[in-house]
Amino acid sequence: MNKILMNNEKNLFSEQEKIEFSKNDTLLMEMDHIQKQFFLVVLDNVCVTLNFLAYDVDFSFHIKLGKNSHLTINALFIEGSFHIDTSLEGESANFSCNYSMIAGKDSHNTIEVYHHQSNTISHLRNHGFSINKSAIVLDVSSTIFKDASKCISHQDNQIIEQQNSLSQINPNLYIDNYDVDASHSAYVGEFKENELFYLMSRGISMKDAKYLLLKAFLLGNLSLETDMKEKYEKKLTDFLSKEV
């Protein structure tokens, strides 16, 4: 797997802001304190997984997917914000966006997908955790154009907050074709009482129970291999230990 590190001093990608994938690849991008805009193209029949581990990053991503291509994004953002728009330009292009974010400051995110062609698929899973009273906003929209039939487009959006915050989810489906399979769901609320009760009934403290649920919520949302999961978990634990 290729690895790209980016921060203020070191920016390997400073010139090259457009990435084109012409063969299958898995990439880890670790980013720290930067503001960045990227263009990405996945060519026909290519399968790519992008793992993002970002700390205090303001990131915009413009993506085009070719015919039969497959892109999976597993992004954990700690603070910062994420803007992504993806155009499914080739038939049967398949896009999975697994985005988890945890923020102690306000954070505005936009996730947009455009189905231009038939048989295209998108799954958007956005999970946010608001620390203290920070407001996380998720603007999520899926658009299916008139000529794109037999598309599948699903959104699962959730924000967990500790206290009433001003967090909100704005899920949108714009569909201009009759023959589609589409859905969206949105949940903003606290940890589920019955889950906390079950864990605590086995002797686990409230704090540890919440940590287990938080980890499941943020990391379980991403489809990561074990070693990668450990890396993400470490980043999350380091951050939380400083927060508490």
Next chain:
Amino acid sequence: MNFSIENLNVNSKDQKEILKDFSLTVKPGEVHVIMGPNGTGKSTLSKVIMGSNDYIVHHGDIKINQESILSLDTCERSRKGIFLAMQSPISIEGVTNSEFLRTALSSKQGSNVGIYPFIQMMETAMKDLKMDDSMMHRSINQDFSGGERKKNEILQMKILKPNFIILDELDSGLDVDSLKIVCDNIQQYLKENPTTSVLIITHYTRILDYLHPDFVHIMEKGKIVKTGDFTLAKQIEKNGFSCVIEVSEDNVNE
């Protein structure tokens, strides 16, 4: 442990009166059974003992060895040795059984349990219960069948080693063979831990063929209305609650 409930009155948050003047004393090593019609408050009782926030205790007390536990939260009650095998165990996506139980055991022991001894302990316990090894690494109860969830409760019991066990309809969802396996495990546990007491909530006597009760209580409308032995349970199974409850209501009115 000496466990007692004294004149407990409990409402739901929306002010529905569920337990009314409920009292019960369980001594070390005793097996008690509560039977009663649907909706009479049996599961509520079990959750209130465990410290659920869904209910408000507005009168009475729950004590372990003469000390009130009402001010303790759920995890502290568990660490005191109370274990509730729930009627409908929920699933929790993303938290694996092993991670969950290792955290629980570490909390109870007050120090981190090493992975290797823990896995060994789990493997042995799962083998005893004829559970598949893979369940260790699956999310808690996620996609488990009804019976598998019940077995998973008893797995947790075996690992956490409580001394007051509440079994809320353990027998529902378990097939005949699984019920035997699970009860054999509980029996074995009680043999090794003879001061452990059990409170069994059930609608059927089959489970009582394995776990022989010292007392059988009939609960109706939030309180115990009659107490007897195993024969009372047999009588209820045969004839229903109606005769027992009518008689006791007369007694109450006197």
